[in-house]
Amino acid sequence: MPLLAACGGSETGSREGATSGKAADKLLPTYVASKVAQPDLPSKNGSAAGYTGKVDLAALETSVPDKLGTGAPFKIMSPFWGAPPKPGNPYYTALDAAAGTKVTWQNQDGNTYGEKLGAVLASSSIPDMVVVPRWELVGKIASAVTAKFMDLGPYLAGDKVKKYPNLAAIPSDAWRMGIFGGALRGIPMPSAPMSVIVPYYRKDIFDKQGWSVPKSPDEFLSWAKDATSAKAKVYACGDNMIWSSAAIFGVRPAGTDGWNIGDDGKVTYRIEEPAFLESLEWVRKLFAAGVVHPDDKARSGDPGQRFSAGQILVFNSDMSAWHGKTAEQAQSNPEFEIGAMDYFGADGGNPTLWAAQPATIWSLIRKGASKETVENALAAANFSAAPYGTKERMLVDYGVEGTHYTVKDGVPAKTDQGNSEVINAWVMLAAPAAYFAHPDFPDIARKQVEWQQRQGAFMKKTSTYGMNIVEPSRYAGLSSQFEQLEIDYVRGNKKLSDVQQAISTWKSSGGDKLRDWYKELFDKNGSGS
Incomplete structure (x- = not known):
């Protein structure tokens, strides 16, 4: 943490505290529920939604009809558990081609991510986009988030978010958790309030x-x-x-x-x-x-x-x-x-x-990033937030058929290459509203949702x-x-x-x-x- 001393900033004003109520509502993107791939079990009592059938690959819907990225390069730093795949691998190449992006991934060991995050935020060289988990918001890192990352309100607040339909479909409670220092800075990965042990x-x-x-x-x-x-x-x-x-x-x-x-x-x-x-x-x-x-x-x-x-x-x-x-x-x-x-x-x-907080991981864009960089980063996040049952979600979660996964009886299974390349990168940028879906064991998804719904009847919010x-x-x-x-x-x-x-x-x-x-x-x- 001493590395963050260079971030500066006092302990007064907008660096600490919180923004909620009407003040927060003014900063939020307009919520527009997704109309594609509706779940079999809707959310209830703070549960995730559930998809309990097998994947019909021929019937996958499209949630990103037009490429929103321009192909301009940008860098993303994210925690990674396991051995990161090589740059330019078929998974990264396929995602960039589909989203219209050109991402250079700076994957860091998730087990020691806080140390790396602290060092990077204390430096003068911050990647264009950085993933920050809530459990790393300790010490000076929390105030550094406000000091080092930009206000996304000009791109996402109110109806502006409608340019990015999958981001617009993220629940407002999750977006509210993306407010740091009085501004909307974090693109959230939503979680179900009934996410208890x-x-x-x-x-x-x-x-x-x-x-x-x-x-x-x-x-x-x-x-x-x-x-x-x-x-x-x-x-x-x-x-x-x-x-x-x-x-x-x-x-x-x-x-x-x-x-x-x-x-x-x-x-x-x-x-x-x-x-x-x-x-x-x-x-x-x-x-x-x-x-x-x-x-x-x-x-x-x-x-x-x-x-x-x-x-x-x-x-x-x-x-x-x-x-x-x-x-x-x-x-x-x-x-x-x-x-x-x-x-x-x-x-x-x-x-x-x-109740658990409605979001615990965010991707943020550095202050000073160009308009084109911001729009490409948002295009990547919008692609990553595609709902289950869409072509985009399938690509993010499984990669390229024949290379990263095969399908038997409607059940996709990753190949060895899939297991080494299609892991915790793109999924960290954003996510749709919380859901469970297991094509290989669809009954588990049903049990998970029903358990959360039963427990959710006794849920209170702090x-x-x-x-x-x-x-x-x-x-x-x-x-x-x-x-x-x-x-x-x-x-x-x-x-x-x-x-x-x-x-x-x-x-x-x-x-x-x-x-x-x-x-x-x-x-x-x-x-x-």
């Missing part, structure tokens, strides 16, 4: 054993003790029950989403709520009961592999694991079936689940929902100690008094002052809920 369980083993899915914390602990057999090396759950426990006890997420205005009108942070300690105490009971796999307790190895092998029976992950695990085990373990527990509340009643909040950098790292403290406490390595002392220290070392800052922000902008 999923408590997966081995449904095939549950059915074989005749187990009922637990419906309260006490039922879960009782089942976990019965299901665990150290002799057979089978344990009820892995380490990350702490994630699901937060949902069970109604604990808000960490970071800016952890702040909320209570029914009593008081502004509090997540760690100040009784539910925070109650959530940790329940997970501590799981560890004390010996139902957590020893490798998970030691934080070694891959819990996902232990779940696939039947060594743990409950596994916490995001929505992608539902399809990923099913596809992974389809050939080697055909009896494998993954299910998702419905959340219950702390008392066994209805849970309180907190007071920071829909706000892209930049906290004053003097409070950066204020809450950083809690992640490790939680890990130690649930394992019995720290005492309750240690956690209580940390909360007290948090308040006196800046938490109370940060609360005042949030209260002023809410007084000015209103609540996102």
Whole structure:
């Protein structure tokens, strides 16, 4: 982070805070719903939409009838997980030809992206377009986003966005998250508000054993003790029950989403709520009961592999694991079936689940970029935001038929070349409204949507929902100690008094002052809920 000192900028004015309400509405693109490729299961209760059929390649619709790019070259820096493909590969060439663009990709290791992003934003040489994930908006990076990237309002605000129909079809809540420093700077990748961690369980083993899915914390602990057999090396759950426990006890997420205005009108942070300690105490009971796999307790190895092998029976992950695990085990373990527990509340009643922010990744265009560069970057983003069931989406996700994928019985499957070239590049620029679609396992998409819709009935929005909040950098790292403290406490390595002392220290070392800052922000902008 010291690299960002060169970015300058004070902690007052438009560099920090948030823009919401009517002030934000004036900055947003006009929403125009897409009329192509309608989903089989529309979004409901904050869920993603779902496409539950196979792909009819002959019936793919067109969402970009005319090339919007002029072929002018521009550079994009983006996080990348895996080995980046070589420049000029058939995938990049095909996308450029279809979109009318000429992109030079500067792919950076996603695992260390924050360090590279900080260095680039501190330099005088910034690529034309940069992808910024929300989890990297820490320290000086957040204020640097405002200082270094341009206001896209002159190109996208109001009806101007209609030149880019796929961008116009991105939900307004997602666009609202693209407001940094009082201007629309970020092109969003939308996410479903009901994007919470999923408590997966081995449904095939549950059915074989005749187990009922637990419906309260006490039922879960009782089942976990019965299901665990150290002799057979089978344990009820892995380490990350702490994630699901937060949902069970109604604990808000960490970071800016952890702040909320209570029914009593008081502004509090997540760690100040009784539910925070109650959530940790329940997970501590799981560890004390010996139902957590020893490798998970030691934080070694891959819990996902232990779940696939039947060594743990409950596994916490995001929505992608539902399809990923099913596809992974389809050939080697055909009896494998993954299910998702419905959340219950702390008392066994209805849970309180907190909505995820409607966008968490953005692509931004550097200040000073030429009009032609901006228009070509927007053409690329518009192509990347094509909805499922279109020729453009198929090209972005699968590449060129015969080169990157083959089709059998209506199901596209990537070739080795596809697996090495068609990975996390173009998809980072923008995306359509959140959806699930799995041509190889269409029933998984249905289950994902239905699960989200059931959970969404108990969803609430925090007071920071829909706000892209930049906290004053003097409070950066204020809450950083809690992640490790939680890990130690649930394992019995720290005492309750240690956690209580940390909360007290948090308040006196800046938490109370940060609360005042949030209260002023809410007084000015209103609540996102």
